[in-house]
Amino acid sequence: MNKLTDQLIFEVSRPGRRAYSLPTNDVETVSLEGIVPTHLIRQKAAELPEVSELQLMRHYTNLSNKNFGLETGFYPLGSCTMKYNPKVNEDIARYSGFANIHPLQSPETTQGALELLYDLQEYLKAVSGMDAVSLQPAAGAQGEWTALLLFKQYHEQNGDGQTRRKILIPDSAHGTNPATAAICGFEIVEIKSNEDGTVSVDALKEVVGPDTAGMMMTNPNTLGLFEQNIKQIAEIVHEAGGLMYCDGANSNAILGLSQPSTMGFDAVHFNLHKTFSTPHGGGGPGSGPVAVKEFLRPYLPVPHIEKEDDKYVLNSNYPQTIGRVKGYFGNFGVNVRAYAYIRSMGPDGLRQVSEDAILNANYLKARLEPYYDTPYPQVCKHEFVLSGTRQKKLGANTKDMAKRLLDYGFYAPTVYFPLIVAEALMIEPTETEAKETLDAFADAMIEIAQTAEENPALLNEAPHSTPVKRLDETTAARKPIVKFER
Numbered sequence: 025m026n027k028l029t030d031q032l033i034f035e036v037s038r039p040g041r042r043a044y045s046l047p048t049n050d051v052e053t054v055s056l057e058g059i060v061p062t063h064l065i066r067q068k069a070a071e072l073p074e075v076s077e078l079q080l081m082r083h084y085t086n087l088s089n090k091n092f093g094l095e096t097g098f099y100p101l102g103s104c105t106m107k108y109n110p111k112v113n114e115d116i117a118r119y120s121g122f123a124n125i126h127p128l129q130s131p132e133t134t135q136g137a138l139e140l141l142y143d144l145q146e147y148l149k150a151v152s153g154m155d156a157v158s159l160q161p162a163a164g165a166q167g168e169w170t171a172l173l174l175f176k177q178y179h180e181q182n183g184d185g186q187t188r189r190k191i192l193i194p195d196s197a198h199g200t201n202p203a204t205a206a207i208c209g210f211e212i213v214e215i216k217s218n219e220d221g222t223v224s225v226d227a228l229k230e231v232v233g234p235d236t237a238g239m240m241m242t243n244p245n246t247l248g249l250f251e252q253n254i255k256q257i258a259e260i261v262h263e264a265g266g267l268m269y270c271d272g273a274n275s276n277a278i279l280g281l282s283q284p285s286t287m288g289f290d291a292v293h294f295n296l297h298k299t300f301s302t303p304h305g306g307g308g309p310g311s312g313p314v315a316v317k318e319f320l321r322p323y324l325p326v327p328h329i330e331k332e333d334d335k336y337v338l339n340s341n342y343p344q345t346i347g348r349v350k351g352y353f354g355n356f357g358v359n360v361r362a363y364a365y366i367r368s369m370g371p372d373g374l375r376q377v378s379e380d381a382i383l384n385a386n387y388l389k390a391r392l393e394p395y396y397d398t399p400y401p402q403v404c405k406h407e408f409v410l411s412g413t414r415q416k417k418l419g420a421n422t423k424d425m426a427k428r429l430l431d432y433g434f435y436a437p438t439v440y441f442p443l444i445v446a447e448a449l450m451i452e453p454t455e456t457e458a459k460e461t462l463d464a465f466a467d468a469m470i471e472i473a474q475t476a477e478e479n480p481a482l483l484n485e486a487p488h489s490t491p492v493k494r495l496d497e498t499t500a501a502r503k504p505i506v507k508f509e510r
């Protein structure tokens with residue numbers, strides 16, 4: 025890194041330098057006076073950086089080189105399924121027939137796009153075992169929200185809307201679950217987990233009842249463990265008149281191996297941007313379709329994309345619908361990518377995705393177990409959770425170890441989540457990583473565990489090799505400096 029590449033573009037700037045050359049203006053210059061309100065007319069030129077085209081190019085290329093992404097290195101961020109996004113998906117999403125159509129075009133002129141969406145719904149039905157799908161929700165959290173609105177509508181139609189006010193949620197759940205239930209106006213009842221990390225059936229029996237609207241579960245759960253009692257849990261909730269919701273963010277562990285429908289769920293959301301390999305991170309766009317059992321179909325968002333003879337149509341004739349949850353057809357481009365991914369993998373390929381994801385996670389877990397506390401030693405699914413308590417006692421906590429991983433060129437795992445594990449390190453390698461990459465990561469984690477014993481101070485001050493060293497996160501959040509001062 026030399027001085028030039030570390031400079032801000034404002035520091036590189038010199039008055040009068042330009043990255044463009046436009047032809048001379050041959051039309052009359054028009055004054056804004058009388059057209060734009062006076063207080064909105066700029067009195068002096070904007071203070072934009074003035075640089076040459078080459079300086080501009082270098083600035084942004086160097087900036088992007090400082091970014092860490094899936095395509096620069098291993099990204100084992102638990103729960104987020106940071107798998108490789110094949111480039112063929114990108115090519116297909118950019119086909120002009122998909123990229124240049126307008127969502128308000130009449131269905132007669134967009135039959136191909138509607139066919140793709142219809143087929144994607146069919147694939148998601150096959151994967152989940154459910155009967156109907158809406159592609160509208162733009163993210164996992166919006167899928168959760170859509171499904172809980174369906175539950176609410178179902179209870180209201182049954183005259184139970186006033187009494188069924190409670191949603192049961194395990195203490196290992198992702199934060200979006202209680203947030204979703206709260207936003208839908210439900211009361212949240214937390215269910216304790218057993219010592220082995222799965223939901224306690226006894227704790228469930230104590231709280232389930234006529235006021236239960238439903239239960240939100242993740243399977244495999246956020247500890248990467250398959251809920252052994254899932255069928256019994258679903259029976260208990262159903263017997264009490266409640267509905268079962270599956271947070272499907274962990275579907276990467278069960279493709280072709282198990283289905284939310286057979287587990288007893290009534291609705292599930294998918295994170296196409298996780299499981300079905302469309303790029304994510306940085307806030308979107310995503311896609312969080314919901315799949316439901318037949319009895320919930322009438323409440324799904326409209327319009328439904330349906331097939332009549334050999335034509336694809338938009339059907340809004342569902343009087344009990346919860347209405348629209350997103351403009352047009354959801355995030356269409358994300359849906360195209362997921363479709364391309366599913367088509368290129370095929371059913372056998374998708375099953376192998378999950379088998380390899382599970383194998384990779386268990387391999388890494390086996391290599392790290394001797395060096396880190398492993399609160400849940402049983403065989404895991406696509407991810408697992410370690411605890412940094414042993415190292416914390418030596419003077420280096422989980423945050424220190426996560427920061428140190430950056431020095432080795434790895435993205436850090438998810439840390440301090442799930443909340444029920446002290447000093448949690450949640451690791452999800454995904455199926456797309458080679459054994460050599462997993463080994464290099466394991467070697468780094470083992471070295472870090474040794475550093476915690478020999479020289480914890482080195483960890484406390486990490487990272488040492490990144491362009492920006494350890495930040496004071498509180499000050500950065502409370503008093504951010506976001507403006508360059510000369």
Ligand SMILES: *Cc1c(COP(=O)(O)O)cnc(C)c1O
Pocket residue numbers: 103104163164165166198200242246271273274295310312
């Ligand atoms: C990612 C995730 C969500 C939320 O999905 P978004 O698409 O980020 O809104 C919900 N639950 C679990 C378990 C997740 O991993």
